[in-house]
Amino acid sequence: MGALLDTTAALDARFHMPTYARRPIMFVRGEGMRLFDDDGREYLDFASGIGVVNLGHAHRAVASAVCAQMQRLVHVSNLYHVEHRDVLAERLVALFGGGAKVFFANSGAEANEGAIKLARRWGKTRGGEACTRIISAERSFHGRTLATLAATGQPSKQEAFEPLPAGFTHVPLNDIDALFAEMDETVCAVLLEPIQGEGGVFPCDLAYLAAVRTLCDERGVLLILDEVQTGFFRTGTAFAWQGYGARPDIMTLAKGMANGLPIGAVVALDSVAEAFRPGDHGSTFGGGPVVCAAALATIDALESESLGENAIRVGSYLREQLSTLAAITDVRGRGLMMGITLAEPVAPAVAATALNQGCVVLSVGDSMLRFLPPLVCSNAEVDTLLETLSAALGST
Numbered sequence: 001m002g003a004l005l006d007t008t009a010a011l012d013a014r015f016h017m018p019t020y021a022r023r024p025i026m027f028v029r030g031e032g033m034r035l036f037d038d039d040g041r042e043y044l045d046f047a048s049g050i051g052v053v054n055l056g057h058a059h060r061a062v063a064s065a066v067c068a069q070m071q072r073l074v075h076v077s078n079l080y081h082v083e084h085r086d087v088l089a090e091r092l093v094a095l096f097g098g099g100a101k102v103f104f105a106n107s108g109a110e111a112n113e114g115a116i117k118l119a120r121r122w123g124k125t126r127g128g129e130a131c132t133r134i135i136s137a138e139r140s141f142h143g144r145t146l147a148t149l150a151a152t153g154q155p156s157k158q159e160a161f162e163p164l165p166a167g168f169t170h171v172p173l174n175d176i177d178a179l180f181a182e183m184d185e186t187v188c189a190v191l192l193e194p195i196q197g198e199g200g201v202f203p204c205d206l207a208y209l210a211a212v213r214t215l216c217d218e219r220g221v222l223l224i225l226d227e228v229q230t231g232f233f234r235t236g237t238a239f240a241w242q243g244y245g246a247r248p249d250i251m252t253l254a255k256g257m258a259n260g261l262p263i264g265a266v267v268a269l270d271s272v273a274e275a276f277r278p279g280d281h282g283s284t285f286g287g288g289p290v291v292c293a294a295a296l297a298t299i300d301a302l303e304s305e306s307l308g309e310n311a312i313r314v315g316s317y318l319r320e321q322l323s324t325l326a327a328i329t330d331v332r333g334r335g336l337m338m339g340i341t342l343a344e345p346v347a348p349a350v351a352a353t354a355l356n357q358g359c360v361v362l363s364v365g366d367s368m369l370r371f372l373p374p375l376v377c378s379n380a381e382v383d384t385l386l387e388t389l390s391a392a393l394g395s396t
């Protein structure tokens, strides 16, 4: 343990609420796929934070855009226009395919809160006061604020915080009959992750998402897709739904949007967005000029460096290589969002060994590992990961 980490860990234990079980490592610098700790040790990052730094660490164009804006203007309230916000909204709507409006928040949970409020506001105007119920999937993850926790389909994360806001129902993923059975006039929206992330990388089936889209259209119910983790080219296309061909009525974004700076967004069709009135929703920091400048630079670089194509190319190599591991039962995902299930419940130990060997990976529960590298990842770096994982699986 370096001296810097020593002091920091002691302060952490004394002054931080114990919401995280932190590893005894302090990263002090990053560059592309690489992280460096306070002892100068190098690591390959197969987590990107948790699916955040899609461009890789310390991207120059984002750093320059942020520094330039910091020196000009950091904050004014949302009661005024500022540079970058409107251009960014226009850009997101163009990526979405047009005909939509944007609300800027600061995180994924906040984006989902905004989407839930918008769906209820829309539901009440379209279907009456009772049209407020939201159906989401078991094992989903939508955030840790109370409403997004209620939407999250993981009882283990919810129970300690009950009572949660009412009006949320969970159904098994990829079971259209189960969804059909829940659809009545109280439902205003269906909320899904195209690929469940925190739950362990479980994708919607292609036919399922198409059927959900059709069912929502038939019943006049909104389809909200939570693209917080899947967005910004992680799965190859700007948003994962584009790989499915099922455009949502509302899409939520965060994580990869500004390559590490806190920003989130709700993108909704014009006809849905107009349910909001001035005063219905807001955010002090949402859509500030610094994060919007960072997001624009991020999107520019993701496109100019063709990182969606790289995510598909290296993602299929990663899938191929993971499939060769003897100790696994399943490989799932798309692009550079992959998950595996291990034959034995040793995922936390394998992740800890991999970290000691210089590869940052994420474990989910006892038996799953998750890989979300920056989209600049190369085949050679995948080879290093595979050597590390094989050795770690062999020794645990």
Ligand SMILES: Cc1ncc(COP(=O)(O)O)c(C=O)c1O
Residues within 6 Å of the ligand: 050, 107, 108, 109, 110, 112, 141, 142, 143, 144, 193, 197, 198, 226, 227, 228, 229, 230, 254, 255
């Ligand atoms: C799909 C999804 N939605 C929402 C969230 C919550 O985002 P945040 O932690 O920025 O509030 C996450 C975070 O992991 C997520 O993966």
